[in-house]
Amino acid sequence: MKTRVILLLSLLWTTLPAQIAGPNEPRYTGDGQLMRPDKYREWVYLSSGLGMTYGLVETAVANAFPERFDNVFVTPEAYKAFLQTGTWPDKTMFALEIRYSTTKGSINKGGHYQEGIAALEIHLKDQKRFPSKWAFFGFGTADQTAKPFPANSACQTCHAKNGAVDETFVQFYPTLLPVAKAKGTLKPLTGN
Amino acid sequence: MKTRVILLLSLLWTTLPAQIAGPNEPRYTGDGQLMRPDKYREWVYLSSGLGMTYGLVETAVANAFPERFDNVFVTPEAYKAFLQTGTWPDKTMFALEIRYSTTKGSINKGGHYQEGIAALEIHLKDQKRFPSKWAFFGFGTADQTAKPFPANSACQTCHAKNGAVDETFVQFYPTLLPVAKAKGTLKPLTGN
Numbered sequence: 001m002k003t004r005v006i007l008l009l010s011l012l013w014t015t016l017p018a019q020i021a022g023p024n025e026p027r028y029t030g031d032g033q034l035m036r037p038d039k040y041r042e043w044v045y046l047s048s049g050l051g052m053t054y055g056l057v058e059t060a061v062a063n064a065f066p067e068r069f070d071n072v073f074v075t076p077e078a079y080k081a082f083l084q085t086g087t088w089p090d091k092t093m094f095a096l097e098i099r100y101s102t103t104k105g106s107i108n109k110g111g112h113y114q115e116g117i118a119a120l121e122i123h124l125k126d127q128k129r130f131p132s133k134w135a136f137f138g139f140g141t142a143d144q145t146a147k148p149f150p151a152n153s154a155c156q157t158c159h160a161k162n163g164a165v166d167e168t169f170v171q172f173y174p175t176l177l178p179v180a181k182a183k184g185t186l187k188p189l190t191g192n
Numbered sequence: 193m194k195t196r197v198i199l200l201l202s203l204l205w206t207t208l209p210a211q212i213a214g215p216n217e218p219r220y221t222g223d224g225q226l227m228r229p230d231k232y233r234e235w236v237y238l239s240s241g242l243g244m245t246y247g248l249v250e251t252a253v254a255n256a257f258p259e260r261f262d263n264v265f266v267t268p269e270a271y272k273a274f275l276q277t278g279t280w281p282d283k284t285m286f287a288l289e290i291r292y293s294t295t296k297g298s299i300n301k302g303g304h305y306q307e308g309i310a311a312l313e314i315h316l317k318d319q320k321r322f323p324s325k326w327a328f329f330g331f332g333t334a335d336q337t338a339k340p341f342p343a344n345s346a347c348q349t350c351h352a353k354n355g356a357v358d359e360t361f362v363q364f365y366p367t368l369l370p371v372a373k374a375k376g377t378l379k380p381l382t383g384n
Contacts, residue, residue: 041236041237041367042236042268042271044233044234045233045237045263045265047305047306048240048261048263048305048306049303049304049305049306050242050303050304051302051303051304052300052302052303052304052305053300053301053302053303054299054300054301067303069240071237071240073237076234079234099366105363106354106356106361106363106364106381107246107350107354108244108245108246108364109245109246110243110244110245111241111242111243111244111245111259112241112242112243112244113239113240113241113242113244113364114239114240114241114364114366115366116366117366158299162298162299164298169298171297171298172298172300172305172306174291174306174307174308174309175233189298
């Protein structure tokens, strides 16, 4: 009886965390495409921007009119690790969700609020799978899988050069920037 | 031995959910002030706006320049219940976080992104405590407790009249609006 109970308790402790953590790790198809993470809206929110443009990466999305919102989420396990260490563990996933903006609906009289999704990009760290450690994937609204961007893509190049922590734009995440400063993990970039 | 094991397992099942749910329920001081929820950034994100203004509630915050972002979060337990039912259970808490916006920092060349907190408002449902069922609380950046707004406040009046579901602005939460439509819980308001 005692052995069976210990076994039962061990199973509880070892299978419960795996069931919780599993959906927040990257899952790939047999031919190396990333499967769309369907629960990213329940990850931890980092920040939003409206109509953000960049010097090197002037994309059609960023220049669209009406301007679009971008919402950034990160996997809860990675967020908790970052609060402790100021760095991103392996299997970290970011979701960049781009949404259409609108105004003057319902009782709203001015300003901008969010509507439907225009696109979803995933930025993830998978050190064994990608020689550059990090990779980007772009999902259209109906895409369930996506191939990685080339290692020399504009996204990859700009993030590697300008990311404040590792290859990520912590300089735009107001709750994480103070953590990185306190942990001493900010790269010495101009303007950080 | 068997009895002790059953007791142990019962304790696991009954105490674990309580420990997880506790921090996401409203906590009050002895004199009825709400204690600032310190983990609201880990609640489920609903949406953001920039510089949103309303017909009846033209607040100084909404009209500020540069325009301010508002980020809305809801307690995870309430979010899960809403996905199932299209309604908000008792103890639901919303956080409206108002943040300053800025532009042209780091590599950003245009558009708006978020900086420090300007204010935090909590909107919650506590049916036994408040005759109107819902109440609002405003926290300055340093406030650890807040008194409820009067029951006839502009916030309360506008939400009761214009909230698409119960007293909440589901019309501005793009992932929840389709749920409310599917569950038939939208109020018959103009423009919904």
